[in-house]
Amino acid sequence: MSAPAKEAGVLRIALADDQALVRSGLKALLGGFPSLQVAVEAGDGQALIDALAATPVDVILSDIRMPGLDGFGLVRTLRERGIGTPVVLLTTFDDEALPLRAAEAGAQGFLLKDASPEDLFEAITRVAAGETLLAPVPTDPVRARFAYRDQAAPSDTFSEREVSILRLLAGGYSNKEIARAVFLSEGTVKNYVSEILDKLGTRDRTRAVLKAITLRII
Structure with missing residues (x-):
């Protein structure tokens, strides 16, 4: 058929x-x-x-x-x-x-x-x-549970690569593990993470992930 x-x-x-x-x-x-x-x-x-x-x-x-x-x-x-x-x-x-x-x-x-x-x-x-x-x-209940108090818009848009790295950060992966998954050097991933934190206006990876989920970037 x-x-x-x-x-x-x-x-x-x-x-x-x-x-x-x-x-x-x-x-x-x-x-x-x-x-x-x-x-x-x-x-x-x-x-x-x-x-x-x-x-x-x-x-x-x-x-x-x-x-x-x-x-x-x-x-x-x-x-x-x-x-x-x-x-x-x-x-x-x-x-x-x-x-x-x-x-x-x-x-x-x-x-x-x-x-x-x-x-x-x-x-x-x-x-x-x-x-x-x-x-x-993330489902809507997950987004609500992890809603981040700072909901100010990021300072710039995110590239597809940055969003991919943000999603791996949400999974709790280290820079070394992320580098292996996306075929980049560990140093390049570290630079990406720094840029992501700057765009979101957050001090660390955990706050960056929570804000990204709240703003539906991931």
């Missing part, structure tokens, strides 16, 4: 999760957005890769933990084959090592499994536009 034709302005999505109920739930959430179309579903990474040969998509949503080829393996295999389709890995974020491992594998983003439909839509559209989300998109 051939895949349905892609509608103009619609992003085609592939879902990979070994739990059918999770896939059904994600599909139902995505169905609430007319600009998104679920074109491929699979229960593991290899099945998804096989399906993509016949049905190209714009964004892949994949669970990290799956039997057989897991989320990390899925991303690595795609990149080794020269397939650059953006991948957003779904995670419960219960292991602080997962985000860095996924970034190193070549994923474009992360999303908490309990994220709101709006956060899910935002993550998909942003990676489809070429952005990189290197930490889970």
Whole structure:
């Protein structure tokens, strides 16, 4: 059976999760957005890769933990084959090592499994536009919990690279770990962090992350 034709302005999505109920739930959430179309579903990474040969998509949503080829393996295999389709890995974020491992594998983003439909839509559209989300998109309750008292606008806009580094700072990573994830020297990352603090008008990394979350920079 051939895949349905892609509608103009619609992003085609592939879902990979070994739990059918999770896939059904994600599909139902995505169905609430007319600009998104679920074109491929699979229960593991290899099945998804096989399906993509016949049905190209714009964004892949994949669970990290799956039997057989897991989320990390899925991303690595795609990149080794020269397939650059953006991948957003779904995670419960219960292991602080997962985000860095996924970034190193070549994923474009992360999303908490309990994220709101709006956060899910935002993550998909942003990676489809070429952005990189290197930490889970904070949900509204998370933003409210960590609201920072200083909500003054930053002194300048942030580049995509700076936003990526801010997201890794939010994950608690050191300059050395960030440098490895974004393929820069540790000294260059240190300079980026200093520039980020200056733009936000904050004294340290923690305050910078809290203010960035409050202002929806990340």
